Amino acid sequence: MPTIVGELNGFSIFSWATTAYLITSTTVVPIAGKLSDMFDRRILYLLGILIFVLGSGLCATATAMEQLVLYRVLQGLGGSMIMSLSQTIIGDIFSAGKRVKWQGAFGGLFALSSIVRPFIGGFLVDHVSWHWIFLINVPFGLLSGILIFVGLKREKAAGTTDAPIDYLGIAVFVPALVLLLFRLTFSGEKFAWDSAASYSIFGASTVLFILFGWGGRWAKEPILDLKLFQNRVFAVSNVLGLGMFGAIMFVPMFIQAILGVSLTKAG
Numbered sequence: 154m155p156t157i158v159g160e161l162n163g164f165s166i167f168s169w170a171t172t173a174y175l176i177t178s179t180t181v182v183p184i185a186g187k188l189s190d191m192f193d194r195r196i197l198y199l200l201g202i203l204i205f206v207l208g209s210g211l212c213a214t215a216t217a218m219e220q221l222v223l224y225r226v227l228q229g230l231g232g233s234m235i236m237s238l239s240q241t242i243i244g245d246i247f248s249a250g251k252r253v254k255w256q257g258a259f260g261g262l263f264a265l266s267s268i269v270r271p272f273i274g275g276f277l278v279d280h281v282s283w284h285w286i287f288l289i290n291v292p293f294g295l296l297s298g299i300l301i302f303v304g305l306k307r308e309k310a311a312g313t314t315d316a317p318i319d320y321l322g323i324a325v326f327v328p329a330l331v332l333l334l335f336r337l338t339f340s341g342e343k344f345a346w347d348s349a350a351s352y353s354i355f356g357a358s359t360v361l362f363i364l365f366g367w368g369g370r371w372a373k374e375p376i377l378d379l380k381l382f383q384n385r386v387f388a389v390s391n392v393l394g395l396g397m398f399g400a401i402m403f404v405p406m407f408i409q410a411i412l413g414v415s416l417t418k419a420g
Contacts, residue, residue, distance in 0.1 A: 154167065154170060154171075154405065154406070155406045155410060156278050156283050158170075160283070161221060162217075162218065163217070163221070165338075165339075165342055166219070166222060166338065167406070168402055169338065170221055170222055170225055171225075171398065171401070171402050173222045174232065175398065176226075176229070176334075177226050178232055178233035180327050181230055181233040182233050183376045183377075184323070185237050186238070189238055189241060194242060195306075198235070198238045198305070199301060200231075201234025201235045202231065202235060202294055202297060202298040202301065204228075204231030205228055205230075205234075206298070207227065207231070208224055208226075208229075208231055209287045211224040211227065212224040213284040213285070213288045240256065240259075243256060271420035272417065272420040273289075273420070274416075275417040275419055275420025276416075276417045278416045279415060279416045318374075319372045319374060321368055321372070322369055322375050322376040325364050325365045326376055329358050329362045329364075329365055332357055332358035333358040336355050366379055405419050
């Protein structure tokens with residue numbers, strides 16, 4: 154990202170390249186899950202792969218930071234469908250006793266890739282081009298799509314429900330989050346922290362978050378059930394996740410820009 158930001162001249166919206174992906178993936182997960190209960194899970198999974206591949210290819214063509222952020226939204230849409238439905242399909246295929254085993258296998262592969270991918274990313278940017286950290290997804294994505302199309306049977310959806318999608322929760326949650334991030338990103342640059350614009354944006358975000366929490370009490374299946382935060386494991390895991398994504402975004406910037414380490418070594 155530091156290299157991309159330098160080339161596309163987009164330091165002011167540096168964090169949005171990651172944030173745009175996370176916002177999309179967060180809000181689409183419950184929708185994708187609900188639609189997969191109503192329609193063919195296999196087709197939705199393949200659609201997610203195609204959207205992710207398309208988003209990745211477009212990211213590689215970005216000539217401005219705003220373009221990259223927009224394409225990352227599309228990539229996040231496909232990625233959220235892949236991440237959520239892959240776990241759901243495990244539930245369809247395997248019995249309860251075997252699900253943990255296969256989810257563990259998925260987790261192990263994810264952990265392995267998390268170790269390897271920063272090195273590969275740094276190597277590609279150092280010796281080829283940053284465009285290839287996105288282009289590399291295209292052949293692997295298309296190959297996986299073909300394998301899923303051929304190998305995954307039309308499994309019967311398990312645990313379906315008639316509860317409607319929480320459209321109201323989504324309609325409130327997305328602008329609440331975007332306004333909060335807009336205020337944190339542009340205060341001090343586009344407008345002062347103690348300006349009327351900053352307070353107005355923060356106030357609107359706060360009101361929407363309150364409405365989101367209140368509305369979730371009445372939804373049959375809220376987009377995010379706040380009672381989950383009463384579970385210590387869930388709450389602590391989210392705090393650790395916040396730290397993880399913060400480190401992923403900003404530690405490489407510090408290592409490369411301040412310490413002067415190469416991209417491969419930083420990875």
